[in-house]
Amino acid sequence: MTDRERKKLREAVYAQPLFSSHEHYNDLSGEPSCDVNTLISNSYLDEEWTFLKPGTDRNARAVFLANLRSKSYLRWFRESLQTLYGMDEALSVENWKEYDSRIGELRRGKGFLRKLYTEHCLYECVVQDTYWSPGEMPPQFDFFRATFRINSFLYSYSRNGEDHNGNNARRLYGFDTDDIDEYVRNMESVIAEKMDSGCVALKSALAYDRPIAFEEVDKSAAARVLRNKTEPDEEEVKLFGDYVFHQICRIAQKRSIPFQIHTGLGLLWGSNPMNFEPIIRAYPGVSFVLFHGGYPWCHVIGGLLHNYPNVYADLVWLPLISPTAAVNALHEWLEVSNSIFRIEWGSDCKTPEESYGASLAFRNVLFTVLSQKVEAGYFDLDTALHIGRLIGLENARSVYLGTEEEA
Numbered sequence: 310m311t312d313r314e315r316k317k318l319r320e321a322v323y324a325q326p327l328f329s330s331h332e333h334y335n336d337l338s339g340e341p342s343c344d345v346n347t348l349i350s351n352s353y354l355d356e357e358w359t360f361l362k363p364g365t366d367r368n369a370r371a372v373f374l375a376n377l378r379s380k381s382y383l384r385w386f387r388e389s390l391q392t393l394y395g396m397d398e399a400l401s402v403e404n405w406k407e408y409d410s411r412i413g414e415l416r417r418g419k420g421f422l423r424k425l426y427t428e429h430c431l432y433e434c435v436v437q438d439t440y441w442s443p444g445e446m447p448p449q450f451d452f453f454r455a456t457f458r459i460n461s462f463l464y465s466y467s468r469n470g471e472d473h474n475g476n477n478a479r480r481l482y483g484f485d486t487d488d489i490d491e492y493v494r495n496m497e498s499v500i501a502e503k504m505d506s507g508c509v510a511l512k513s514a515l516a517y518d519r520p521i522a523f524e525e526v527d528k529s530a531a532a533r534v535l536r537n538k539t540e541p542d543e544e545e546v547k548l549f550g551d552y553v554f555h556q557i558c559r560i561a562q563k564r565s566i567p568f569q570i571h572t573g574l575g576l577l578w579g580s581n582p583m584n585f586e587p588i589i590r591a592y593p594g595v596s597f598v599l600f601h602g603g604y605p606w607c608h609v610i611g612g613l614l615h616n617y618p619n620v621y622a623d624l625v626w627l628p629l630i631s632p633t634a635a636v637n638a639l640h641e642w643l644e645v646s647n648s649i650f651r652i653e654w655g656s657d658c659k660t661p662e663e664s665y666g667a668s669l670a671f672r673n674v675l676f677t678v679l680s681q682k683v684e685a686g687y688f689d690l691d692t693a694l695h696i697g698r699l700i701g702l703e704n705a706r707s708v709y710l711g712t713e714e715e716a
């Protein structure tokens with residue numbers, strides 16, 4: 310590839326609009342003030358993920374930054390903040406307070422957050438997963454759509470059951486029944502209502518609740534769990550969940566709803582995407598969008614993409630977790646996928662600041678892979694430019710909005 314061609318590809322990848330298939334935008338306007346620590350606690354640098362706290366004094370911050378020096382989450386977070394807040398240097402112990410005041414000041418500006426999404430991330434569309442209120446979308450952003458998280462249906466055998474987000478479908482959607490058919494009918498009408506009100510997909514984050522293997526269960530066994538007057542034991546909870554999950558897939562198939570599936574990480578012992586293969590096989594009419602590259606099982610996603618025409622591979626979150634894993638995964642998926650239209654990306658962040666970092670990580674991965682493929686003579690520059698647009702924008706647009714690729 311000549312320098313000019315390389316430049317052309319880089320510019321295209323960095324200037325193109327993106328479709329983020331997955332966000333958890335969290336409106337922080339209720340917070341008394343927003344500073345570096347607020348952004349950290351709403352990011353993958355939070356204690357929940359890193360087991361570290363940035364603290365509030367110089368020493369604690371130094372320890373935090375030193376430990377995370379090579380962590381991908383921090384690398385993109387710092388680049389994002391430096392660019393968005395116009396700082397000369399990346400976040401350090403020395404300039405931390407200056408970052409605090411810039412963030413507080415600029416975030417109070419009207420339209421600032423929208424500008425971050427539209428003019429920096431260059432998002433054309435974002436699919437929001439409001440796990441604290443499934444199916445809801447932030448009203449202030451007209452370019453957002455929503456996905457409907459279905460976890461709670463597997464745990465609503467009584468009013469006391471809850472998924473890992475504390476949600477219970479009976480409490481959320483106001484139904485109560487101990488009849489399995491009625492339960493499934495209620496579930497279907499809630500799903501139909503959510504789709505009618507603008508949701509564009511279903512989302513399973515069940516990899517945080519249980520293994521993503523869902524056995525075929527006899528209806529009579531699931532019916533028994535519902536009729537029980539006592540709370541179900543662990544085995545009955547699993548059995549009920551298995552039955553309900555199959556019913557959700559049936560509904561998705563009947564109504565042609567794309568189904569986003571968290572695979573990898575979560576509860577690592579049960580989240581290998583291979584666990585999900587029987588479901589992919591059982592519901593060939595459902596477009597299953599497998600999230601996160603199945604990290605660390607990215608090859609498994611490649612295998613599923615190779616074998617099943619109803620599998621979509623989503624890089625969502627992966628470039629932020631590990632750019633190296635994302636580069637390797639994308640190289641491989643491009644080679645094995647039977648369709649170039651079944652690979653997409655999402656950022657998976659709560660703030661536009663972290664989302665911007667995620668978008669940079671993704672563009673970096675996309676450029677690396679496409680340029681290496683052209684260098685190696687695998688495909689030509691025009692193909693690379695076309696594939697870049699598909700993965701960054703058009704594939705997701707067609708999955709979730711049903712719009713065809715523009716000429």
Ligand SMILES: [Zn+2]
Binds near residue numbers: 331332333438657
């Ligand atoms: Zn997510």
